[in-house]
Amino acid sequence: xxxxxxxTVYLVGAGPGDPDLLTVKAQRLLQQCDALVxxxxxxxxxxxxxxxxxxxxxVGKRRGHHSVPQPSTNAVLVELAGRHRCVVRLKGGDxxxxxxxxxxxxxxxxxxxxVQVVPGxxxxxxxxxxxxxxxxxxxxxSSVTFVTGHEEIDKRRPSVxxxxxxxxxxxxxIYMGLHxxxxxxxxxxxxxxxxxxxxxAVQQGTVRGQRSVIGVxxxxxxxxxxxxxxxxxxxxxxxxxxQRVETCxxxxxxxxxxxxxxxxxxxxxxxxxxxx
Numbered sequence: 395x396x397x398x399x400x401x402t403v404y405l406v407g408a409g410p411g412d413p414d415l416l417t418v419k420a421q422r423l424l425q426q427c428d429a430l431v432x433x434x435x436x437x438x439x440x441x442x443x444x445x446x447x448x449x450x451x452x453v454g455k456r457r458g459h460h461s462v463p464q465p466s467t468n469a470v471l472v473e474l475a476g477r478h479r480c481v482v483r484l485k486g487g488d489x490x491x492x493x494x495x496x497x498x499x500x501x502x503x504x505x506x507x508x509v510q511v512v513p514g515x516x517x518x519x520x521x522x523x524x525x526x527x528x529x530x531x532x533x534x535x536s537s538v539t540f541v542t543g544h545e546e547i548d549k550r551r552p553s554v555x556x557x558x559x560x561x562x563x564x565x566x567x568i569y570m571g572l573h574x575x576x577x578x579x580x581x582x583x584x585x586x587x588x589x590x591x592x593x594x595a596v597q598q599g600t601v602r603g604q605r606s607v608i609g610v611x612x613x614x615x616x617x618x619x620x621x622x623x624x625x626x627x628x629x630x631x632x633x634x635x636x637q638r639v640e641t642c643x644x645x646x647x648x649x650x651x652x653x654x655x656x657x658x659x660x661x662x663x664x665x666x667x668x669x670x
Contacts, residue, residue: 401428401479403471403502405489407514408436411601412524412647415515416440423512428478431470435486435626437601437649444482449474454653464494468501475507486626486651488516492542492569516540518567521599521628525606526643527635534633535564543571543578543629560585565632572627576615582631587611592635597623604646608635626652 404423409415424430424443432441434454444450451470453462474481489495489511502509518540522529529538539562541554559566560582571578572595583589589612596606607617611631 400475400477400507401481402508402510403475403481403483403498404510404512405483405485405495405498406512407488407493407516408432408440408484408486409515410487410517410520410599411435411437411649411651412520412644413437413439413649414647415520415600417512417514419512420514423480423482424484427480427482429474429481430484431467431474431481432484433486434652436484436653437647437651438653439649440484441653449478464497468498471498471502472505472507475502485514486517488514491516491518491540517599517626517628518569521596521604522567522594522630524600524604524643524646525594525596525608526638526640527594527630528637529565529567529630529634531634531637534637537563538565538567538632538634539563540567540569543568543574556581557585560587563632565630565634568629568631570625571629572618572623572625575618575629578629579611579615583612587631591631592633593629593631594635595623595627595629597625597627598651599628599646600644601647601649601651603650608638 406420406423408420421443427444427448429449430444431451431453453467471481471483483498485493485495487493495511499509499511519529530536539559541559556578591611593611593614594606594608595614595618596604598604605623607621607623609617
């Protein structure tokens with residue numbers, strides 16, 4: 395509960411990109427919010443649901459571009475909650491799966507701000523599905539591990555033990571892994587995973603820019619490079635890739651994602667708040 399007498403911050407999952415995968419609750423909150431804090435992994439068609447009168451702030455992070463530090467984002471949320479009844483913190487995918495939603499929820503609670511999470515469809519399930527690939531299958535994989543392939547400098551925990559993961563799960567779904575993909579594949583093979591294990595990578599899953607490569611583990615990094623796939627992307631490794639039913643895959647939505655950084659910044663309103 396809030397102890398500041400302010401509004402509520404809703405940590406809302408925007409889903410993987412296709413606006414049709416937005417939850418009913420997420421849509422309702424977007425349509426009635428007083429303030430919006432959003433990332434780049436949200437199509438403009440979803441942002442269009444927000445009232446024009448709402449205060450908007452872009453805090454997206456992108457490799458190779460200036461990013462808003464997490465402490466600044468935390469401070470913005472607290473400040474907005476003091477002035478608005480309904481604040482939506484919109485995140486691509488699901489807020490609690492590699493979305494720093496847990497960090498933001500804890501920060502808001504410490505500052506006496508009411509906070510509520512609104513789960514979303516994660517790209518780790520949706521992107522493979524839009525290729526017709528199930529992430530589990532009774533004949534190919536009863537377990538799946540979701541893991542980040544992006545190692546940040548400020549992480550306060552050990553790096554991913556790829557060799558340990560090689561034999562601990564039937565399937566792997568890797569987020570943000572393209573930049574380190576060659577190293578990841580080498581480590582998985584060194585850990586005992588068969589080099590011929592089926593593997594796939596999909597760029598911008600569920601939206602217009604969707605492209606993919608499907609092959610085997612030892613050739614995946616080279617195939618991704620040759621196809622010039624780019625982030626955001628999901629990598630799937632495991633026998634489930636061979637269970638693909640291509641005819642069941644939905645058509646990607648005719649929307650673009652991520653939002654171009656210059657457009658995202660100009661559409662948002664800067665908020666000069668110092669981290670607290």
